[in-house]
Amino acid sequence: MALWIVRAGDRGQQEDKALNLNLVAMDWELPDLSQSKDKQGLEFLYRQVYPNAKKRNVSNVVAQLWDFINDIKIGHLVVSCQIGIR
Secondary structure (H helix, E strand, O other), X not given: OOEEEOOOOOXXXXXXXXXXXXXXXXXXXXXXXXXXXXXXXXXXHHHXXXXXXXXXXXXXXXXXXXXXXXXXXXXXXXXXXXXXXX
């Protein structure tokens, strides 16, 4: 069984909402990503919204999005946390 760490927002600020809706969520302002067939397509969509993002940041985000879309499955364990939210 797989175990994932997913933060709903960069500091977990959407965690309560995700838990109340019984879902796993990431918090980026992006268009529908379901039509992306590969990481290059995801990168293209991400750069449309965040054209000034640094290359390293884009690579990290695209990898996270790809895993979220393609690898997390119903039945996998997910850990979510808030970081420094008061």
